[in-house]
Amino acid sequence: MSIKVEAFSSPGCGKCAHARDTLKAVVEGLGEKRVTWRDVNILEEMDYAVELGILSPPAIAIDGELVFPALPSPNRLRAELIKRVEKSR
Amino acid sequence: MLTIGKVAASLQVSTDSIRFYEREGLLSPAKKSEGGYRLYTGEAVRRLNFIKHAQQCGFSLSEIRELLEIKGHDKACCNDVYRVAIEKKLRLESKIKAFKAMSQALSKLIEICSHDAKSLDACPILGALESSVTKQNARSKNPQSRRLGANP
Numbered sequence: 001m002s003i004k005v006e007a008f009s010s011p012g013c014g015k016c017a018h019a020r021d022t023l024k025a026v027v028e029g030l031g032e033k034r035v036t037w038r039d040v041n042i043l044e045e046m047d048y049a050v051e052l053g054i055l056s057p058p059a060i061a062i063d064g065e066l067v068f069p070a071l072p073s074p075n076r077l078r079a080e081l082i083k084r085v086e087k088s089r
Numbered sequence: 090m091l092t093i094g095k096v097a098a099s100l101q102v103s104t105d106s107i108r109f110y111e112r113e114g115l116l117s118p119a120k121k122s123e124g125g126y127r128l129y130t131g132e133a134v135r136r137l138n139f140i141k142h143a144q145q146c147g148f149s150l151s152e153i154r155e156l157l158e159i160k161g162h163d164k165a166c167c168n169d170v171y172r173v174a175i176e177k178k179l180r181l182e183s184k185i186k187a188f189k190a191m192s193q194a195l196s197k198l199i200e201i202c203s204h205d206a207k208s209l210d211a212c213p214i215l216g217a218l219e220s221s222v223t224k225q226n227a228r229s230k231n232p233q234s235r236r237l238g239a240n241p
Contacts, residue, residue, distance in 0.1 A: 010175050013168065014168075042175065043175070046179070046182055047182070050183050050186055053183070055176065055179050056179070057175065057179075
């Protein structure tokens with residue numbers, strides 16, 4: 001089963017969009033079979049964001065767990081995902 | 090120029106509140122009169138009105154400070170206010186969720202009450218609260234048991 005990365009942000013945030021694209025490229029680089037990416041509009045899925053404990057977008061959840069309350073660097077995200085991919089083998 | 094009393098009366102706030110906002114750095118008088126009385130401009134009155142409304146909307150003093158900083162910043166735009174509003178909504182929704190959970194827990198406790206004139210020792214609500222505190226203490230002393238499902 002692939003690891004699910006969810007990026008929570010609010011619409012219209014230019015800074016978030018740029019950082020998000022960089023992180024999305026990290027996820028795509030690991031291959032869709034291993035990791036999938038989903039953009040989440042926090043205004044449309046407010047209940048889900050609250051359930052995960054998100055208090056300030058942008059934030060990243062992995063497999064339904066808030067792992068990065070603020071956007072991480074590409075290297076940190078890659079390291080976290082590789083760790084999880086290896087663990088799931 | 091308006092005295093503190095006139096400003097307070099025009100916005101229906103107390104003079105103590107105005108002095109408190111001043112201590113918190115949210116508001117300051119334009120100058121002091123020769124007699125040492127605080128004097129405020131129309132801009133200060135508008136600022137105070139903003140603080141009052143923001144407080145009524147549930148914004149904390151630190152959040153109001155952030156909004157006022159954004160408002161006074163040349164390079165700020167409405168996206169900055171939008172971000173603060175979204176964060177505030179997330180915090181409110183999170184509190185609503187916690188309140189709902191508390192309300193449901195209380196409903197369960199109310200259900201088990203038989204409305205009899207029992208002594209406090211036999212009160213099922215106090216008993217249930219007591220036992221949940223005991224369980225919580227046991228869990229915090231032995232967190233492993235929670236993970237293993239020994240104390241659901």
